[in-house]
Amino acid sequence: MDKFVIRHRKRSAVEEDEWKSEEPIKKCQEDECEVEEEFSQPIPWQKFEAEGLDCDYSLLFDKEEADRLFNQLEEEVVYFTGDKAKIQVYGKSYSVPRKQATYGDEGLMYSFSGVHLQAKPWTPTLEHIRDAVTKATGHTFNFVLINRYKNGHDHIGEHRDDERELDPACPIASVSLGAVRDFIFRHKDARTGSSKRQIEPVKLELAHGSLLLMNYPTNTYWYHSLPVRKKVKTPRINLTFRRIVKNRQKTGIKME
Numbered sequence: 001m002d003k004f005v006i007r008h009r010k011r012s013a014v015e016e017d018e019w020k021s022e023e024p025i026k027k028c029q030e031d032e033c034e035v036e037e038e039f040s041q042p043i044p045w046q047k048f049e050a051e052g053l054d055c056d057y058s059l060l061f062d063k064e065e066a067d068r069l070f071n072q073l074e075e076e077v078v079y080f081t082g083d084k085a086k087i088q089v090y091g092k093s094y095s096v097p098r099k100q101a102t103y104g105d106e107g108l109m110y111s112f113s114g115v116h117l118q119a120k121p122w123t124p125t126l127e128h129i130r131d132a133v134t135k136a137t138g139h140t141f142n143f144v145l146i147n148r149y150k151n152g153h154d155h156i157g158e159h160r161d162d163e164r165e166l167d168p169a170c171p172i173a174s175v176s177l178g179a180v181r182d183f184i185f186r187h188k189d190a191r192t193g194s195s196k197r198q199i200e201p202v203k204l205e206l207a208h209g210s211l212l213l214m215n216y217p218t219n220t221y222w223y224h225s226l227p228v229r230k231k232v233k234t235p236r237i238n239l240t241f242r243r244i245v246k247n248r249q250k251t252g253i254k255m256e
């Protein structure tokens with residue numbers, strides 16, 4: 001078994017078309033997926049793997065708690081506006097197709113594509129979610145990047161979170177709240193160029209209250225994206241908890 005897909009609901013015809021327009025994938029049956037229970041909390045984990053890809057997926061919060069956390073974040077989180085909500089590509093300024101915020105330990109900074117985003121101090125809700133992730137995984141985090149997608153038009157393009165200031169021993173822990181969205185991994189050798197290889201993408205759905213761990217070396221070999229899904233009418237908040245090594249701090253994610 002080398003590929004997984006995790007689906008939580010039946011798709012409409014339009015959604016099926018959107019999936020089919022991306023490359024096909026091999027599906028596995030739920031019962032083929034390994035369930036890991038090696039972390040401190042007895043929540044069931046699904047492991048999915050491919051060449052150079054190692055991720056763990058779980059439902060961290062039940063619907064009631066996920067709803068509550070989503071609503072609290074809608075009250076609490078202050079997103080960047082103005083120049084801080086834009087990126088620079090070859091000297092031109094572009095608006096990011098989503099809203100972003102960064103929180104974390106004092107003095108931490110996140111930089112990409114010409115913007116430098118200072119971490120705001122943790123809020124109580126963010127501390128609560130961070131601590132739940134730590135309890136479930138055994139890993140500690142000093143920074144979170146928050147992306148808010150107002151509907152299915154908001155998205156994030158293919159990129160890797162492979163910056164040298166991220167501690168490779170610590171997975172990137174991605175918590176999703178709100179609308180279910182598709183999430184796609186593509187191997188770097190399956191993208192473009194003369195050495196392009198036939199490696200199937202890995203597609204999954206990130207559910208309300210879910211936790212996805214991207215373990216080393218996933219972000220070395222695989223790009224990921226949250227594509228446009230026009231049928232999605234409701235918002236989603238994603239929190240990627242990270243561990244930044246302070247004295248290595250320089251840049252953040254690179255958008256390509």
Ligand SMILES: O=C(O)CCC(=O)C(=O)O
Pocket residue numbers: 145147156161174183206224226238240253
């Ligand atoms: O919204 C997501 O699920 C992904 C966000 C992401 O890739 C990132 O913050 O680097």
Ligand SMILES: [Fe+2]
Pocket residue numbers: 159160161224253
């Ligand atoms: Fe990312």
